[in-house]
Amino acid sequence: MITCNKGKGFFHLSNSSVSLVLQLRQDGDMGQELLQTYFGSPIHDGDVSLPSYSDHFSNDGLRTVLPYACPIDGLGDYRPSMLRVMDSSGRRNAELFYESHQIAPGKPVLDGLPATYAENEDEAETLLITLGDPVTGLKAVCSYTLFASSTAVAANVKLINSGTEALTLENAASACFTFEGRYDMLHLHGTWAHERNVERIPAARMTRQIESCRGASGHEHNPFVALMRPEASEAYGECYGFSLVYSGDFRIAVDENCFGTTRLVGGLNPRTFRWTLKPGDCFQAPEAVVVYSSNGLNGMSQTYHQLYRSRLCRGYWRDRERPILINNWEATYFDFNHERIMKIAKTAAELGVELFVLDDGWFGQRNDDHSSLGDWVVNTKKLSKGLEGLSEEIHGLGMNFGLWFEPEMVSPRSDLYNAHPDWCLHIPGRRRTEARHQLTLDMSRKDVQDYVINAVSAILRSTQIDYVKWDMNRSFMEVGSELPVEQGEIVHRYMLGLYRVLAEITSAFPKVLFESCASGGGRFDPGMLYYMPQTWTSDDTDAVERLYIQYGTSLCYPASTIGAHVSASPNHQIKRVTSVEMRGLVALGGNFGYELDLSAQSPEDLEKIKEQISLVKNLRSTTNKGVFTRLLSPFDSNFAAWQFVDEKRVVLCVYRILAHPASSAPVIRLRNLPLGVSYRDENHRVLSSEALMNIGIRPELKNEDFSGFIQIWERE
Numbered sequence: 001m002i003t004c005n006k007g008k009g010f011f012h013l014s015n016s017s018v019s020l021v022l023q024l025r026q027d028g029d030m031g032q033e034l035l036q037t038y039f040g041s042p043i044h045d046g047d048v049s050l051p052s053y054s055d056h057f058s059n060d061g062l063r064t065v066l067p068y069a070c071p072i073d074g075l076g077d078y079r080p081s082m083l084r085v086m087d088s089s090g091r092r093n094a095e096l097f098y099e100s101h102q103i104a105p106g107k108p109v110l111d112g113l114p115a116t117y118a119e120n121e122d123e124a125e126t127l128l129i130t131l132g133d134p135v136t137g138l139k140a141v142c143s144y145t146l147f148a149s150s151t152a153v154a155a156n157v158k159l160i161n162s163g164t165e166a167l168t169l170e171n172a173a174s175a176c177f178t179f180e181g182r183y184d185m186l187h188l189h190g191t192w193a194h195e196r197n198v199e200r201i202p203a204a205r206m207t208r209q210i211e212s213c214r215g216a217s218g219h220e221h222n223p224f225v226a227l228m229r230p231e232a233s234e235a236y237g238e239c240y241g242f243s244l245v246y247s248g249d250f251r252i253a254v255d256e257n258c259f260g261t262t263r264l265v266g267g268l269n270p271r272t273f274r275w276t277l278k279p280g281d282c283f284q285a286p287e288a289v290v291v292y293s294s295n296g297l298n299g300m301s302q303t304y305h306q307l308y309r310s311r312l313c314r315g316y317w318r319d320r321e322r323p324i325l326i327n328n329w330e331a332t333y334f335d336f337n338h339e340r341i342m343k344i345a346k347t348a349a350e351l352g353v354e355l356f357v358l359d360d361g362w363f364g365q366r367n368d369d370h371s372s373l374g375d376w377v378v379n380t381k382k383l384s385k386g387l388e389g390l391s392e393e394i395h396g397l398g399m400n401f402g403l404w405f406e407p408e409m410v411s412p413r414s415d416l417y418n419a420h421p422d423w424c425l426h427i428p429g430r431r432r433t434e435a436r437h438q439l440t441l442d443m444s445r446k447d448v449q450d451y452v453i454n455a456v457s458a459i460l461r462s463t464q465i466d467y468v469k470w471d472m473n474r475s476f477m478e479v480g481s482e483l484p485v486e487q488g489e490i491v492h493r494y495m496l497g498l499y500r501v502l503a504e505i506t507s508a509f510p511k512v513l514f515e516s517c518a519s520g521g522g523r524f525d526p527g528m529l530y531y532m533p534q535t536w537t538s539d540d541t542d543a544v545e546r547l548y549i550q551y552g553t554s555l556c557y558p559a560s561t562i563g564a565h566v567s568a569s570p571n572h573q574i575k576r577v578t579s580v581e582m583r584g585l586v587a588l589g590g591n592f593g594y595e596l597d598l599s600a601q602s603p604e605d606l607e608k609i610k611e612q613i614s615l616v617k618n619l620r621s622t623t624n625k626g627v628f629t630r631l632l633s634p635f636d637s638n639f640a641a642w643q644f645v646d647e648k649r650v651v652l653c654v655y656r657i658l659a660h661p662a663s664s665a666p667v668i669r670l671r672n673l674p675l676g677v678s679y680r681d682e683n684h685r686v687l688s689s690e691a692l693m694n695i696g697i698r699p700e701l702k703n704e705d706f707s708g709f710i711q712i713w714e715r716e
C-alpha cells in the first residue's frame with residue numbers, strides 16, 4: 001500500500017513486512033526537496049515525522065548530511081551522488097524540487113531495459129515522483145515499486161530534458177538509499193574461474209565501492225552489495241541488499257559519514273558513461289532492486305531468489321524443471337567430429353541425460369580459438385552430417401539438442417571481419433587489441449545488431465535446436481564506434497543494443513532454453529537473467545572450488561539460475577581428484593549437468609552417474625524451486641551445508657573439505673521449517689520439524705578429504 005500525506009509531506013510504501021518512507025523538505029522559498037528517510041521493518045503512518053537535521057548543522061553544511069533520494073553533484077552534497085548534470089557551458093548545473101507524483105497499480109515496463117515485473121496489478125504498487133529544475137528544465141521521475149508480498153523495492157529514475165538547451169549527463173545512477181547507523185559491507189569479488197567470493201568489510205567512515213568498466217558486469221565484482229548491521233549474520237539481524245539489473249559497467253558505492261549515516265548508491269559507472277540529453281530527450285537509468293531483511297543474509301537472499309525466479313526470469317522455462325544436460329566442452333574442447341559427439345551422446349542418453357549441448361568449435365574453421373567467430377556456418381569437415389544430421393540423431397536417442405554461440409564477437413581471421421572491419425569497437429588510429437584472439441562487435445550499431453539477430457536466427461531455424469549457450473569471452477578495450485553520437489555513450493549503447501538483440505531472439509524462439517555465459521560467470525547478473533533464465537556459473541568445475549563459488553552466487557541468485565556440472569577427475573582447472581559422488585552432490589546445489597567424456601568413465605562410475613541422474617530427476621522440483629537456506633559457510637569453516645525446502649520435502653547437503661584426525665562433522669540444525677510437521681527419512685524414521693531445527697542431526701560424513709552427504713526427508 002502507498003500512502004501520500006500531503007499535509008505532512010510524506011509518502012509511505014508499506015506491506016506486512018516492510019516500510020519505505022520518502023519525505024519532502026522545504027528548502028527556503030526554492031521548493032521542496034525529496035528525501036528518503038526510512039526503509040525497514042513496518043511502521044505506521046502516524047510514526048512518520050521529519051528528522052530535525054537543522055538542529056545539528058548550519059545551513060551551508062546541511063546538504064551534505066541530508067538523505068537525498070536523488071542526490072546531485074555540484075550544489076553542496078559532497079557524498080557519492082546519483083546525478084552529475086552539465087549545462088551547455090560545462091557548469092554542473094541542476095537542482096531538483098518536487099513537482100508532482102502519481103501512484104499506479106502494478107509496475108510500469110522499463111523501455112529497452114531488463115527489469116522485474118508484476119503479472120497482475122495487485123502484485124505491486126508504484127510511486128512515481130517527478131522532480132524538476134526550474135533553471136535547466138531537467139526533470140527526474142523517481143520510481144519506487146513495492147511488491148505486495150516481498151521486502152523488495154525496485155527503484156529507477158528517468159531523466160527528461162524539458163528545457164531549451166542540451167544537457168550532458170556525466171552520472172545517471174539508478175537509486176540512492178540512506179540508512180541511519182553503521183554497516184558492514186558484503187560483496188562478491190573474484191576473477192576468471194574464481195568468481196563471487198564473499199568478502200565482508202567492517203563498517204568504515206569512508207567510501208567503499210565496487211565497479212566494472214570492462215563492458216560486462218564482470219568476474220571481478222558482481223553488481224550486488226549487502227549492508228549488514230555489525231551484529232548481523234546469515235541467520236539473524238538486519239541486512240539490506242542492493243542489486244543492479246544491468247549487465248555492463250556499473251558502480252555501487254557505500255559511503256559512511258562522520259555522523260554515522262550510510263549512503264548506498266548504485267547504477268551505471270560514471271567512469272565510462274556520458275550522455276547528451278537534447279531538448280525533449282529522455283534517458284532511462286537501469287533498475288536497482290533493494291531488499292530489506294530482519295532475518296540476516298538468508299532472509300535477504302530468499303527475497304531475491306523468490307523475486308528473480310518468478311518476476312525477473314520469464315517465459316516458457318521460467319517455471320519448468322530444467323533438463324539435465326551434457327556439454328562436450330571439457331570432454332573434447334575443439335577436437336571432435338560427428339562420431340565422437342555421437343559416442344558421448346549415446347552413453348549420455350542411456351544414463352538418462354535429457355539434453356546434449358555442442359559447445360565451441362562447430363562453425364567456420366574453428367579448430368582452436370584463433371579464428372571464425374562471426375562465421376556462423378557449420379564446419380562439415382568436423383560434422384559430416386551437418387548440424388541437421390547431428391540434431392536428428394541426437395533427437396533419435398531421445399535427447400534434446402543445444403548449441404553454443406558467441407555472437408557479440410568477431411575473429412580478425414574470419415569472413416565477417418574481412419567483409420566488415422569497421423563492425424568492431426575501435427578507435428581510429430589506434431591498435432585493435434585482441435583478447436583470446438578476438439575483437440568485440442560494435443553492438444551499439446543497428447546494422448551489427450541486425451546481423452547478429454539474423455545469423456543466430458538462421459541457425460536456430462535451420463534445424464531443431466532446443467537450447468542455446470550464449471557466450472562472451474573478452475572485456476572491452478579501445479571503445480569507439482562509427483555511430484555518429486557522443487562517444488561516451490557507446491558503452492551503454494552497446495548494452496542497449498545487446499538487450500534489443502536478446503529480446504528479439506528470445507521472443508522469436510520462445511521454447512528454446514537460453515543460458516548465458518561470459519568466460520564462465522563473467523556476466524552473472526539480473527540483466528541477463530531477464531532474457532535467459534540460467535547462467536553458466538564458472539569455468540572452474542572442481543567440486544571443492546564450486547562450494548565457494550555457488551555459496552557466494554547464492555547470496556543474490558536462485559539455485560535454478562546457477563549452472564553446475566559434474567566434470568572429470570582429476571579436474572581440468574586445478575587437477576584435484578574428487579569422487580563422482582562429491583561432484584554430483586555439489587552440482588545438485590544448482591542447475592544440474594555433466595561436462596566430461598561419459599563414454600570414457602569406468603563402469604562403476606557410470607552406475608553411480610545413473611543413480612545420480614535419477615536422484616536429481618526426483619529432487620529437482622525441490623532444488624529448482626524450493627526455499628534455499630545456507631547453513632555452513634566454506635569461507636568460515638572446513639564444512640559447507642545448505643538445505644532446500646518445499647511442501648513435499650527437505651533436502652540437506654553437507655560437505656567436508658579436508659579430513660582431520662579425530663574430527664567429527666558438526667551437528668547441523670535445519671532452519672525455517674514449517675512448525676508441527678513430521679518428516680520421514682529413507683529408513684522410515686520420523687522426526688518433527690522441531691527436532692530437525694532444535695536438536696539437529698550429525699551428518700554421517702566420511703572423514704575423508706572432499707566428502708559429501710545428502711539427507712532427504714519426505715513430509716508425512
Ligand code: DGJ
Nearest residue numbers: 329359360517519520539
Ligand atoms: C567459455 C565458457 O565459459 C566455456 O564453458 C566454453 O563454452 C568456452 N568459452 C568455449 O570457448
